[in-house]
Amino acid sequence: MSLRAVVIGASAGGVQALSHVLPDLPADFPAPVLVVVHIPPRKDNALVDLFARKCRLKVKEAEDKEPLAPGMIYFAPPDYHLLVETAETLALSSDEAVNHSRPAIDVLFETAADAFGSALAAVVLTGANQDGAQGLKTVCEAGGRGFVQDPATAEVATMPEAALAACPTARTIRLDDIPNALQAMLEE
Amino acid sequence: MADSIEDIEIQLLLDAVYRHYHYDFRHYARASIKRRLLQARTQWGYDSISEMQSAVLHDETILPRLLNFLTVQVSEMFRDPSYFRALREKVVPHLRTYPSLKVWVAGCSHGEELYSLAILFAEEGLAERTIFYATDINPTALKAAQAGVYPLESIRLFTENHRLSGGHTSLSDYYTANYDRAVFDKSLRERTVFSDHSLVTDAAFGEMHLISCRNVLIYFDRELQDRVVGLFGDALVRGGFLGVGSKENLRFSAHAHLFSEFVREEKIYRKASR
Numbered sequence: 001m002s003l004r005a006v007v008i009g010a011s012a013g014g015v016q017a018l019s020h021v022l023p024d025l026p027a028d029f030p031a032p033v034l035v036v037v038h039i040p041p042r043k044d045n046a047l048v049d050l051f052a053r054k055c056r057l058k059v060k061e062a063e064d065k066e067p068l069a070p071g072m073i074y075f076a077p078p079d080y081h082l083l084v085e086t087a088e089t090l091a092l093s094s095d096e097a098v099n100h101s102r103p104a105i106d107v108l109f110e111t112a113a114d115a116f117g118s119a120l121a122a123v124v125l126t127g128a129n130q131d132g133a134q135g136l137k138t139v140c141e142a143g144g145r146g147f148v149q150d151p152a153t154a155e156v157a158t159m160p161e162a163a164l165a166a167c168p169t170a171r172t173i174r175l176d177d178i179p180n181a182l183q184a185m186l187e188e
Numbered sequence: 189m190a191d192s193i194e195d196i197e198i199q200l201l202l203d204a205v206y207r208h209y210h211y212d213f214r215h216y217a218r219a220s221i222k223r224r225l226l227q228a229r230t231q232w233g234y235d236s237i238s239e240m241q242s243a244v245l246h247d248e249t250i251l252p253r254l255l256n257f258l259t260v261q262v263s264e265m266f267r268d269p270s271y272f273r274a275l276r277e278k279v280v281p282h283l284r285t286y287p288s289l290k291v292w293v294a295g296c297s298h299g300e301e302l303y304s305l306a307i308l309f310a311e312e313g314l315a316e317r318t319i320f321y322a323t324d325i326n327p328t329a330l331k332a333a334q335a336g337v338y339p340l341e342s343i344r345l346f347t348e349n350h351r352l353s354g355g356h357t358s359l360s361d362y363y364t365a366n367y368d369r370a371v372f373d374k375s376l377r378e379r380t381v382f383s384d385h386s387l388v389t390d391a392a393f394g395e396m397h398l399i400s401c402r403n404v405l406i407y408f409d410r411e412l413q414d415r416v417v418g419l420f421g422d423a424l425v426r427g428g429f430l431g432v433g434s435k436e437n438l439r440f441s442a443h444a445h446l447f448s449e450f451v452r453e454e455k456i457y458r459k460a461s462r
Contacts, residue, residue: 085217086218095261114219
């Protein structure tokens with residue numbers, strides 16, 4: 001089945017890691033890309049401006065009940081969980097933190113797995129906690145494709161290691177290879 | 189994609205809760221409510237949502253616990269201090285022109301937003317002329333709001349938020365520490381009416397000057413958001429104010445024309461005056 005969405009989770013070292021992935025996605029990349037980065041609960045989302053300058057795809061902060069559009073990168077806002085409401089719509093929530101994080105990677109991954117099933121790719125990058133591990137497992141169980149940054153190359157290996165332990169079928173990958181791997185999924 | 193069995197079970201459970209108990213979650217945003225229901229199922233050890241549905245229908249004591257799973261929000265006093273600062277600096281000057289005021293905290297949960305407003309109104313000298321209405325569908329949450337007791341460990345954050353909101357008294361003037369808890373002064377709620385009220389199924393309160401309803405609309409689907417925004421429009425006096433959560437807005441609502449943006453970046457709206 002073709003790729004309908006990409007979800008990415010990153011924590012400590014995540015901005016640097018994402019800089020190796022998001023800018024290399026081509027302007028005609030058709031699947032929406034949803035990103036959770038653990039950031040302090042501040043009001044301004046510096047990530048959006050930062051990546052808008054670097055990326056060929058359009059970058060914005062996700063809004064509640066926003067329709068999903070192709071060719072877009074959506075960042076979770078600080079202090080809110082980002083959820084996939086249906087295959088066509090996003091949602092936000094202020095439910096309690098999961099894995100001490102809001103936004104939490106698990107919340108995005110689990111709701112995305114529910115909406116997209118096997119047409120989903122999920123990527124866990126560098127980080128110093130376990131967030132994303134359960135979510136990645138859920139994605140793979142629903143038939144989606146899991147990718148985990150090679151812990152040896154991660155700034156902090158804890159999160160990729162936890163993800164691989166929870167979801168051994170996920171593919172270990174170097175950052176620079178992620179855009180091509182996602183492109184390849186489109187052509188399957 | 190066809191609905192999964194789990195999605196069908198969730199729909200049936202929500203229908204059952206509505207038909208038997210008249211709590212209507214059918215238009216709550218689905219991804220979030222599904223997460224909460226699956227958490228409840230796991231925590232209570234049911235094999236399926238259907239099994240849980242049967243228990244909820246046949247054992248009334250489960251309902252309050254289910255409501256806690258489906259509705260309770262963890263919040264903070266003066267959450268998003270800049271919102272409260274905007275109320276203080278931009279809305280209060282208008283409120284001062286009224287001899288008496290009504291404020292509705294819709295979906296008050298454990299009362300953090302209510303006490304924040306009560307303190308702000310006391311600081312601004314408006315408390316004596318204000319009646320607060322604090323409503324929620326969850327009786328357990330309303331009781332907690334009525335008690336006004338929070339973990340002492342939250343106080344540091346609440347104090348910092350209060351300071352950033354432009355508070356010009358000390359938060360410690362309003363509570364007493366009791367072991368590991370902070371008990372807020374009952375004078376803060378002397379002029380508060382606590383009421384079991386559903387934004388989904390009940391009618392509006394009338395003649396409000398300010399409605400504060402933060403991080404409630406995001407739990408509703410578009411259709412229900414529309415109903416509630418219309419309800420708020422009915423409840424407000426002309427020129428009354430509506431504050432919603434920092435990630436909520438009225439832009440997509442069928443009732444958006446009733447309101448203008450008053451403090452755009454803080455999601456404070458004003459009902460048209462004619």
